[in-house]
Amino acid sequence: MSYVEIRKLTKRFDTTTVFEDIDLDVEQGRICVLVGPSGCGKTTLLRAVAGLARPDSGHIRIDGRDVTHLEAKHRGVGMVFQHYALFPNMTVEQNLSFGLEQKKLPRPEIAKKVAAVIALMGLEPRAKARPAALSGGQKQRVALARALVLEPKLLLLDEPLSALDAQIRKRLRDELKRLQQDVGFTAIFVTHDQEEAMMLGDTVAIMQQGRFAQIGAPAEIYNRPKSLAVANFIGDFNIIEPKAVERLFAIRPDHAWAIRPEAIDILKLPLPAGSKANGLAAEVTVTAVQVLGAMVRLYASAQDVTIKADMVNKPDAPRFHIGDKAEIHIAKSAIAEMKE
Amino acid sequence: MAERSRQDWFWIGLLAILQLLPIVAVFLNSLAVDWAGTILPDGYTFAHIAKITQDPRFTQAIINSLIVGFGSLVVTPLIVVPAILVAHCYFPTLDRVIAGLVILPYAVPSIVLALGLLRLYSGNHGIVLTGSPWVLIFGYMPLAAPLYYVPIKNNLRALRVTELFEAGRLLGASDALILWRVVLPSIRQGLIIGLVMNFTLAISDFVYANLLVGGHFPTLQIHMAVLNGGSGRQLSVLIATYFIVIFAATAIVVWATSRRTEA
Secondary structure (H helix, E strand, O other), X not given: OOOEEEEEEEEEEOOEXXXXXXXXXXXXXXXXXXXXXXXXXXXXXXXXXXXXXXXXEEEEEEOOEEOOOOOHHHOOEEEEOOOOOOOOOOOHHHHHHHHHHHOOOOHHHHHHHHHHHHHHOOOHHHOOOOHHHOOHHHHHHHHHHHHHOOOOOEEEEEOOOOOOXXXXXXXXXXXXXXXXXXXXXXXXXXXXXXXXXXXXXXXXXXXXXXXXXXXXXXXXXXXXXXXXXXXXXXXXXXXXXHHXXXXXXXXXXXXXXXXXXXXXXXXXXXXXXXXXXXXXXXXEEEEEEEEOOOEEEEEEEEOOEEEEEEEEOOOOOOOOOOOOEEEEEEOHHHOEEOOO | OOOOOHHHHHHHHHHHHHHHHHHHHHHHHHHEOOOOOOOOOOOEOXXXXXXXXXXXXXXXXXXXXXXXXXXXXXXXXHHHHHHHHHHHHHOHHHHHHHHHHHHHHHHOOHHHHHHHHHHHHEOOOOOEOOOOHHHHXXXXXXXXXXXHHHHHHHHHXXXXXXXXXXXHHHOOOOHHHHHHHXXXXXXXXHHHHHHHHHHHHHHHOOHXXXXXXXXXXXXXHHHHHHHOOOOHHHHHHHHHHHHHHXXXXXXXXXXXXXXHHHO
């Protein structure tokens, strides 16, 4: 039995179904990331787990206890909101003490716990500041600290980084990952950013139109999307229709192929003596070259099919120019067949 | 911020003087022996002040005004502020109705409102308040509602109330506690503005006081109107007193409110 178990959960607003018969498992000490386009139901699912939205049917179990019909405050969950939801009239310390005061802990114990989490989050210099005096990144750190200080069984994060600018977001993301490894909390993290999902998630659940399109480890989802919808969402795949595959490689598959640009080897013609394709090969003409920094993106076409291929931008890597003849090699393991 | 130039100070000073001039003039006039044809009075005396303060009607008018002023301050926010909060937090649709309702008293001519209040409070509906300060205290309530509504709504709009409630619930607090410990302190500024304006309204109103209670409960404003035909010096004493009462009361309200919420 998993630490967090969601079974057959359904939520409707009036006539629209937000999600239906959803199942999800989260193991203890792991981060499960719910990722999907806006309006796919991920936030509502999170709110149902938090006890802020009432599901129409189904069950939610946390640590073996059925919490489906419990009030939010009795579920032992902590939540971090997109816009922090810090109490504006209280200092950082007071914000952090608030939840402990509700638990009627003795004052010295509250002070000890608050001091510990303030140290953990590196908030000592701002302990007496009010939220209005904090930067966005600091506010979100306080929000996280406020949830963590209660030692929740499950931490819920609702797009906690999306209101921050790119640099802070990256730093906070790294911090969050490290913190999770140090403290070992269990979390469900909602985001619409697939890069964030890949980086933070032990499990990534891709949600589309109220159901899970795929649940798996980041690497698995990245390399082997189960459907076109997933491949398109994760982004940047070469999606090759069966007919195009036939023109290129003289094989007729039943379904379209999805291949990541970096999984395609591109080699200048003529090939050095003795080199042999590992998998499929096709001859192409380079039509565009873009230097993206660490990577070089090549567009190559053959038989009216355009293929994106990425190569690492090493100093001694061969340089391609528009019009160059080349050969692409694709390992069989790099091909994900789009069965859905 | 750029430093103010000499010219800026000149204009600010000029405006301040222009604003203060009538008040200073009223104060001087209340102390003047005679004032005609000169820039400053010919001499100063406390005779007018002595005369007016010996008049029992004057002291009674001040007491009456303070009863209405502070009575309104106690009753109005107790009813209006919770209504604003509850509508904002729980009934957004109702909130739109309230936004329209609060300006209604200002859209209706005073005489219509006054007659309406008279009918309402003269026993037709089992409530008899006419002739007592209560009719003013309750009569000012709809007039004071927008004075609370606008600044408090401004404060509330800056808060994400729904999220604060949710965050609080997850931390184990009841909604009432969140209202008391988070929302109320956050609307403090709006509340102070509302209280000050409510008091000023209650103490400086003549129209409703005259129509609703008149001589039964003469307030400072009614007493001023009575004296208007008489000595200009004595009227100046009254107006000066009125200013002092307003300043003092405003100071007390601001001081009391900021202290209460800090504790």
